Amino acid sequence: MLKTYSLKHDKREEVEGLLRAYNEILNAIIEDIWSNIRWKQVKIRGKNQFRLLPIYRKDNQFKKCLRDKNLKGWIYAAHWVDSALKTAFSIMDSWKKNYVKGDRKRVCPKARRLFIRVKQTLCKLEGDNLRVTTAPKSFVYFDLSKRYFKIPREISSSGIGEPIITLNRIYLPIHAPDKRPEPAIGKIAWDSNMLSLDGYSPKIGWVKIDTKALATVHISSFEKRRSVQREAKSKKAKRVLNKYSRREMNKARKHQLEIARVINSLAEVNGFERLRKERMYRRSRVWNRRVMRTDWRAIMRRVDGSTELPPQHTSKGCSRCGCINRDLNGCMFRCGSCGLTIDRQLNAAINLYLRMEGVPHQMKWWDKHILPSLVGGYFLTGAELKAPYELVRGLYEAVKPKLLYAYDRHADAYLPVPT
Numbered sequence: 001m002l003k004t005y006s007l008k009h010d011k012r013e014e015v016e017g018l019l020r021a022y023n024e025i026l027n028a029i030i031e032d033i034w035s036n037i038r039w040k041q042v043k044i045r046g047k048n049q050f051r052l053l054p055i056y057r058k059d060n061q062f063k064k065c066l067r068d069k070n071l072k073g074w075i076y077a078a079h080w081v082d083s084a085l086k087t088a089f090s091i092m093d094s095w096k097k098n099y100v101k102g103d104r105k106r107v108c109p110k111a112r113r114l115f116i117r118v119k120q121t122l123c124k125l126e127g128d129n130l131r132v133t134t135a136p137k138s139f140v141y142f143d144l145s146k147r148y149f150k151i152p153r154e155i156s157s158s159g160i161g162e163p164i165i166t167l168n169r170i171y172l173p174i175h176a177p178d179k180r181p182e183p184a185i186g187k188i189a190w191d192s193n194m195l196s197l198d199g200y201s202p203k204i205g206w207v208k209i210d211t212k213a214l215a216t217v218h219i220s221s222f223e224k225r226r227s228v229q230r231e232a233k234s235k236k237a238k239r240v241l242n243k244y245s246r247r248e249m250n251k252a253r254k255h256q257l258e259i260a261r262v263i264n265s266l267a268e269v270n271g272f273e274r275l276r277k278e279r280m281y282r283r284s285r286v287w288n289r290r291v292m293r294t295d296w297r298a299i300m301r302r303v304d305g306s307t308e309l310p311p312q313h314t315s316k317g318c319s320r321c322g323c324i325n326r327d328l329n330g331c332m333f334r335c336g337s338c339g340l341t342i343d344r345q346l347n348a349a350i351n352l353y354l355r356m357e358g359v360p361h362q363m364k365w366w367d368k369h370i371l372p373s374l375v376g377g378y379f380l381t382g383a384e385l386k387a388p389y390e391l392v393r394g395l396y397e398a399v400k401p402k403l404l405y406a407y408d409r410h411a412d413a414y415l416p417v418p419t
Contacts, residue, residue, distance in 0.1 A: 005172050007144065007169065018080070020114065025084050026088055028070060038054075075135065118165060123160070123163060130163070161173030161174070188266055191273065192296040194215065196211055203373070204402060214259070215293060272306055309356055319350035
């Protein structure tokens with residue numbers, strides 16, 4: 001497992017020249033790759049339309065030509081050109097992936113921020129100092145004695161990833177042993193909601209993670225920033241806004257890591273909805289703010305073995321028979337075809353699990369495999385006998401999550417809550 005830590009440094013004057021030269025050569029390599037792109041016309045499946053897809057060279061001969069071209073007049077170590085070459089192809093691959101999805105335009109990408117990616121051959125850990133080679137027989141030493149994290153004694157320079165250095169910070173990745181416990185079950189599908197993550201697996205049933213504490217972090221920070229934005233033109237107000245933004249980011253990251261830890265402890269493979277926020281916006285400002293505050297993708301990136309699933313009709317489709325109910329009201333799903341009455345979020349999680357396993361909607365299969373894993377009795381009517389002659393008052397008394405996790409302020413972690 002690779003963990004990245006951030007530290008401030010005071011070597012701005014010593015690394016600024018290298019950062020600007022690295023940025024220039026990085027953008028030059030990207031432009032050379034862009035100029036050698038061959039655009040291939042591909043027909044869109046099911047439509048009488050075509051798309052232009054980029055194809056660019058990645059062979060060693062092309063990379064060697066780019067390296068030799070940019071080494072001319074280069075005053076720093078030659079390994080920095082190799083690092084820029086690797087980073088340039090990484091940027092192009094990222095742009096191509098998003099362009100195919102439709103999230104990027106046919107415009108050459110550009111690295112605007114000043115940073116350098118340090119190869120392992122250019123850095124060496126010497127006690128509490130990290131030595132970075134800038135030019136032949138020229139080094140910069142970064143002091144790590146004031147770090148807030150521990151570096152294991154057995155970790156050497158080979159146990160450190162490729163650090164990233166900016167004008168005032170250094171991001172240090174360290175290989176750490178994975179102490180995550182063995183997962184209890186194989187697969188879980190997760191339905192992403194505004195204030196919760198609802199998972200389902202036949203082996204464990206309905207799992208619910210309450211994310212209200214994470215939403216509260218964004219809401220409280222938004223209110224604080226809005227009270228300061230009236231004076232945002234002053235330098236002091238801008239510093240206060242930056243402070244609140246950093247504080248919000250750090251607090252949210254802590255919750256994201258805790259939620260990911262819980263998910264990792266439950267299953268080896270986790271399926272999440274492939275949600276796109278830009279396609280969920282409406283004309284309601286309140287709704288758009290709620291969507292912007294969500295951390296679905298941030299949590300998914302921190303989960304091991306995560307896969308993306310198509311989100312179409314997960315809430316509107318009946319998990320038992322597959323009938324689409326477009327008139328959804330409240331938190332319950334009621335199917336007009338087979339009579340299923342079930343929690344709306346649980347129904348979406350079951351639909352996602354069926355898609356992850358590739359199982360079609362079949363009522364007999366649902367009654368045999370899904371029904372026994374849910375708390376409660378007969379779900380076609382949405383009620384069961386609470387006592388010999390007493391019906392439950394609502395569906396939630398018949399259907400409850402088997403596992404419910406919520407944030408505990410005293411333990412500063414997400415812990416199971418009795419249901």
